Amino acid sequence: MARNQLQVLSALDLAKTQLYHFTAIVIAGMGFFTDAYDLFCISIVSKLLGRIYYHVDGAPKPGTLPPNVSVAVNAVALCGTLAGQLFFGWLGDKMGRKRVYGMTLMIMVICSIASGLSLGKDPKGVIATLCFFRFWLGFGIGGDYPLSATIMSEYANKKTRGAFIAAVFAMQGFGILAGGIVGIIVSSAFNGAFGAPSYLIDPKGSTVPQADYVWRIILMVGAIPAALTYYWRMKMPETARYTALVAKDAKQAAADMSKVLQVEIAAEQERVEQLTEKRSNSFGLFSKEFLHRHGVHLLGTTTTWFLFDIAFYSQNLFQKDIFSAIGWIPNANTMNALDEVFKIARAQTLIALCSTVPGYWFTVAFIDHLGRFFIQLMGFFFMTVFMLALAFPYHHWTLKENRMGFVVMYAFTFFFSNFGPNCTTFVVPAEIFPARLRSTCHGISAAAGKAGAIIGACGFLYAAQNQDKSKTDAGYKPGIGVKNSLFILAVCNFFGFLFTFLIPESKGKSLEDLSGENEDDSGTEETQQKSSFRTAPV
Numbered sequence: 001m002a003r004n005q006l007q008v009l010s011a012l013d014l015a016k017t018q019l020y021h022f023t024a025i026v027i028a029g030m031g032f033f034t035d036a037y038d039l040f041c042i043s044i045v046s047k048l049l050g051r052i053y054y055h056v057d058g059a060p061k062p063g064t065l066p067p068n069v070s071v072a073v074n075a076v077a078l079c080g081t082l083a084g085q086l087f088f089g090w091l092g093d094k095m096g097r098k099r100v101y102g103m104t105l106m107i108m109v110i111c112s113i114a115s116g117l118s119l120g121k122d123p124k125g126v127i128a129t130l131c132f133f134r135f136w137l138g139f140g141i142g143g144d145y146p147l148s149a150t151i152m153s154e155y156a157n158k159k160t161r162g163a164f165i166a167a168v169f170a171m172q173g174f175g176i177l178a179g180g181i182v183g184i185i186v187s188s189a190f191n192g193a194f195g196a197p198s199y200l201i202d203p204k205g206s207t208v209p210q211a212d213y214v215w216r217i218i219l220m221v222g223a224i225p226a227a228l229t230y231y232w233r234m235k236m237p238e239t240a241r242y243t244a245l246v247a248k249d250a251k252q253a254a255a256d257m258s259k260v261l262q263v264e265i266a267a268e269q270e271r272v273e274q275l276t277e278k279r280s281n282s283f284g285l286f287s288k289e290f291l292h293r294h295g296v297h298l299l300g301t302t303t304t305w306f307l308f309d310i311a312f313y314s315q316n317l318f319q320k321d322i323f324s325a326i327g328w329i330p331n332a333n334t335m336n337a338l339d340e341v342f343k344i345a346r347a348q349t350l351i352a353l354c355s356t357v358p359g360y361w362f363t364v365a366f367i368d369h370l371g372r373f374f375i376q377l378m379g380f381f382f383m384t385v386f387m388l389a390l391a392f393p394y395h396h397w398t399l400k401e402n403r404m405g406f407v408v409m410y411a412f413t414f415f416f417s418n419f420g421p422n423c424t425t426f427v428v429p430a431e432i433f434p435a436r437l438r439s440t441c442h443g444i445s446a447a448a449g450k451a452g453a454i455i456g457a458c459g460f461l462y463a464a465q466n467q468d469k470s471k472t473d474a475g476y477k478p479g480i481g482v483k484n485s486l487f488i489l490a491v492c493n494f495f496g497f498l499f500t501f502l503i504p505e506s507k508g509k510s511l512e513d514l515s516g517e518n519e520d521d522s523g524t525e526e527t528q529q530k531s532s533f534r535t536a537p538v
Helices: 007-014 019-040 042-053 067-095 097-116 123-155 161-190 211-220 223-235 240-246 250-261 269-277 288-317 319-325 337-370 372-391 394-398 400-418 421-430 435-465 480-502 511-515 525-532
Strands: none
Touching: 007 240, 007 250, 019 042, 019 067, 019 097, 019 123, 019 161, 019 223, 042 067, 042 123, 042 161, 042 211, 042 337, 067 097, 067 123, 067 435, 097 123, 097 211, 097 223, 123 161, 123 240, 123 421, 123 435, 161 211, 161 337, 161 421, 211 337, 240 250, 240 435, 250 269, 288 372, 288 400, 288 421, 288 435, 288 480, 337 372, 337 400, 337 421, 372 394, 372 400, 372 421, 372 480, 394 400, 394 480, 400 421, 421 435, 435 480, 435 511
């Protein structure tokens, strides 16, 4: 295979870790911090929405969201995210990563605020307005996936590229953690913990009108980190790989990266034109050549992300229901509305602090040593093991004396999801496809994941609400829907393990070597075929 690497791209591949790497991680990562906060904070407030808007006067129990409304509230942002991943992934390859990057952030800021200001004449109107703005919030969030991943992969050097991309994604863990902390602070403030007036203190089993402020404040806080990041995103130069290989402007690419790397880089306009005119660099997404070279890779990235997100979003969006089922969170009748928000937020915070966040950063630390393939395989394997360990003796875990054992085992599934496929499914699609299709293919892979998330969110809710009606000596079997859901999620993880074998190992390789953009026309068909199906060793 002939080497035609441009000087500007070689300089990026071989660059030592510098300040601009960490700056890019923070700028891109704050988008993912906001993404995770906005997507998962809804799990903290959804029960509060049921208490406020669906309580029947005189009823002995607090109100709850009807199943169809609960599905809409939890899944509508995921639907928007799926659409945004496809649209902005395509647009990032057509218009450039930087030009589109600011659009997604402004959508997130506006829709976060608008979600908290959702108004209506009746409960249906409020929920409908909330769902409308959360769809568009998800649309902006969706754009952040392909753009952030592609920008970071194209800025990074090949030695530590995996860690840098994973570090961007790891900010998602801090976003989940922040959602729990904000929930704790806001609910405590309105519940009298921070000296609130006595008339705000909510007696057991009730919901005072001031509780309506709590969910609105929690949702609107998500606008703050996105707004703070906007200026710095607009100052980032376009990536050299897009400018040189897609826009074909070698002079601008060299000028941008000379400033970033603080070295002199020659513009090679003739070589850029030669490279971009080659047959190996001209095929489209729906061509036979793309199918021949990258079809198996795209199948691997989409299926593994799809299967993983069924489990991941089921766990995150409905962990409050799982903890309620085993009794870790008390019955709603024994708490006031703000106590319930506090306990749900506390549970999410503990899980994030003890397992979710460490899992992300274990991946950052080891991905360029162990490789993407090994970490993803390991993560799927242990997620399968721990979910089966929870599902088979499920009723053992529901006993009061065993509840903390359940929480510890459950936390391990989060740890290995993040020290595993949650990070690697994000990293790999940003590395293995050609520059002019990189954002599009990452968007397709991510959208497949969100399709799995939607199935997981809707399916888990259905399973949890359809209890086994078979009689036992003690009556109906409680929580059997959660048990069945755990079995299903274990099966999804097992198939994710199998489809991982379709994905190539990208550790330590140039993006152009991985995508075949360094090949010239003289390469034999056999050489090109080997490049197409470079998969990780079994």
